Amino acid sequence: MTTHNVDSKGTACPGPITDLIRAYRKASNGDIIILQATDPGVVPDSKAWCGMTKNELVSTEENNGEYVVTIKVTAKK
Amino acid sequence: MIKIAMIGGGAGGLITTSKLSSELSEEIKQGKVSITIFDRRETQEFQPGYLETAFRGTKPEKLKKPVDNLISKGVKIVHADCTSLDLDNHQILTERNQERYDFDYVIVSTGCSPDYSQIPGLKEANMDFYTDADVSSRIYSTLQTIKSGRIVVGIAGLPYKCPPSPNEAAFMADEYLRRHDLRQNVDITFITPYTRIYTAEPINEVIEPLYSERNIESRTVFNTDYVDPTKKEIISLEGDTVKYDYLFLTPPHKPAEFLRGTDFADDEGWVKVDKRDLHITDHDYAFAIGDTTNIPTSKAGVEAHLEGLVVANNLVMSVTGEGTKHFFTGRTQCSMETGFHRATFVVGTYDKPVKKIRPSVTNYAEKKVMEKIYWASLEGHYEWLFKYHFKRDYFAENPS
Numbered sequence: 207m208t209t210h211n212v213d214s215k216g217t218a219c220p221g222p223i224t225d226l227i228r229a230y231r232k233a234s235n236g237d238i239i240i241l242q243a244t245d246p247g248v249v250p251d252s253k254a255w256c257g258m259t260k261n262e263l264v265s266t267e268e269n270n271g272e273y274v275v276t277i278k279v280t281a282k283k
Numbered sequence: 284m285i286k287i288a289m290i291g292g293g294a295g296g297l298i299t300t301s302k303l304s305s306e307l308s309e310e311i312k313q314g315k316v317s318i319t320i321f322d323r324r325e326t327q328e329f330q331p332g333y334l335e336t337a338f339r340g341t342k343p344e345k346l347k348k349p350v351d352n353l354i355s356k357g358v359k360i361v362h363a364d365c366t367s368l369d370l371d372n373h374q375i376l377t378e379r380n381q382e383r384y385d386f387d388y389v390i391v392s393t394g395c396s397p398d399y400s401q402i403p404g405l406k407e408a409n410m411d412f413y414t415d416a417d418v419s420s421r422i423y424s425t426l427q428t429i430k431s432g433r434i435v436v437g438i439a440g441l442p443y444k445c446p447p448s449p450n451e452a453a454f455m456a457d458e459y460l461r462r463h464d465l466r467q468n469v470d471i472t473f474i475t476p477y478t479r480i481y482t483a484e485p486i487n488e489v490i491e492p493l494y495s496e497r498n499i500e501s502r503t504v505f506n507t508d509y510v511d512p513t514k515k516e517i518i519s520l521e522g523d524t525v526k527y528d529y530l531f532l533t534p535p536h537k538p539a540e541f542l543r544g545t546d547f548a549d550d551e552g553w554v555k556v557d558k559r560d561l562h563i564t565d566h567d568y569a570f571a572i573g574d575t576t577n578i579p580t581s582k583a584g585v586e587a588h589l590e591g592l593v594v595a596n597n598l599v600m601s602v603t604g605e606g607t608k609h610f611f612t613g614r615t616q617c618s619m620e621t622g623f624h625r626a627t628f629v630v631g632t633y634d635k636p637v638k639k640i641r642p643s644v645t646n647y648a649e650k651k652v653m654e655k656i657y658w659a660s661l662e663g664h665y666e667w668l669f670k671y672h673f674k675r676d677y678f679a680e681n682p683s
């Protein structure tokens with residue numbers, strides 16, 4: 207199992223979801239992706255993405271305008 | 284003599300050197316400053332026109348201009364690609380005769396290009412409108428033979444240049460088929476790894492209804508893993524399948540080879556720069572602009588243009604000791620054709636999110652004006668128009 211730290215702070219358009227998708231391509235099932243962002247859209251976007259791809263949203267945290275979204279990769283064939 | 288090296292003579296490279304050469308013309312005449320572009324290409328192409336070539340049959344020749352006609356007075360060109368950039372020792376190594384050039388300042392604007400190696404099977408199956416004008420024209424030749432079946436367009440991988448271009452391909456393919464009375468026999472499917480048809484919500488709100496209206500099917504969160512050209516199937520990382528008869532997908536893009544493995548680029552070779560003043564991390568005499576950077580904004584010509592002006596201004600300031608420092612605002616402005624002479628724009632900055640702009644004939648006309656003035660703008664003309672158009676987003680006087 208590998209942890210992929212993705213720093214998307216300061217990204218708004220095309221947004222942290224771009225970095226998440228790029229990290230997902232390199233990850234394997236069981237890996238953890240930790241996505242850090244300042245764009246508040248990262249939380250609903252990651253939730254929607256996890257729901258639609260069937261990957262697991264482990265947690266979301268907010269601290270002084272910085273968001274940390276943790277995702278476990280589970281949906282790859 | 285102060286030597287300024289520009290690696291890459293595309294959109295960003297030409298705009299930046301034209302501004303530098305006009306502002307430093309006296310210093311160049313006096314032999315105090317030299318500006319040299321390094322780029323193997325003998326012709327440049329109007330890249331946004333690739334879509335017109337692919338879906339409307341514009342001849343590739345119409346998109347090309349000899350580089351020597353575009354170089355500003357006082358700027359030299361070495362027609363050779365850079366094979367290595369040693370920032371610590373201020374040296375560029377070129378392919379031809381493995382020559383070495385030294386510099387005081389360097390700007391990297393080497394763009395990006397399709398990377399088919401990331402997606403097995405894609406190269407054999409696909410035709411794209413990113414590689415060059417001639418390759419784009421193959422799509423039009425194929426379109427003319429289509430009588431029925433399924434065209435698949437969309438995003439095969441990230442990142443890529445000009446975020447709206449895959450959506451434009453869907454709308455322009457639809458327009459072509461309707462105009463030729465073939466739409467009832469040909470399906471169009473748009474695939475994307477994003478959760479929406481266009482990733483920025485305000486633009487998605489505008490185009491999603493158009494997809495339904497035009498009967499363009501969409502498959503969101505489709506992460507292309509590989510393509511099976513024999514079965515004519517695209518297979519996702521999650522094991523889903525989309526069938527195609529004709530494939531015009533947007534491949535993931537890569538930066539120039541010589542950047543990979545350097546300490547100033549990330550692990551894929553995108554150059555790490557300060558997103559406001561574009562200096563390469565830890566090197567205040569080195570800069571990168573345009574598609575090759577890792578900054579969090581779209582890979583588009585408008586960015587290359589505005590970033591280039593910021594870098595040129597700040598370099599002139601370093602050389603002459605006069606003026607004030609400028610910063611890039613993150614301004615993006617990509618046109619998105621929605622077919623039948625209408626277009627919207629994806630407009631935003633680092634601080635202002637993308638706005639909802641409805642497709643209109645006026646926007647389409649604005650896009651056409653930009654096309655008309657493109658080559659002249661690379662030579663530094665019409666800057667008053669850009670300044671007027673971008674207003675406070677043209678540059679910032681403060682870093683935030």
Ligand SMILES: Cc1cc2nc3c(=O)[nH]c(=O)nc-3n(C[C@H](O)[C@H](O)[C@H](O)COP(=O)(O)OP(=O)(O)OC[C@H]3O[C@@H](n4cnc5c(N)ncnc54)[C@H](O)[C@@H]3O)c2cc1C
Pocket residue numbers: 290291292293294295296321322323324330331332333334363364365366392393394395412413444445448539540541572573574575582583584585586587616617618
């Ligand atoms: C289909 C399509 C539609 C587009 N639509 C729009 C739009 O509507 N609006 C918009 O703003 N932008 C648009 N763009 C994007 C725009 O064309 C690019 O973002 C812009 O050209 C980037 O400028 P650049 O200087 O970074 O790279 P480029 O213009 O690509 O120039 C890079 C140059 O570097 C050279 N080079 C590469 N490697 C080396 C090396 N090792 N040594 C020396 N030289 C090297 C290349 O030969 C090239 O000349 C579109 C692009 C495409 C493909």
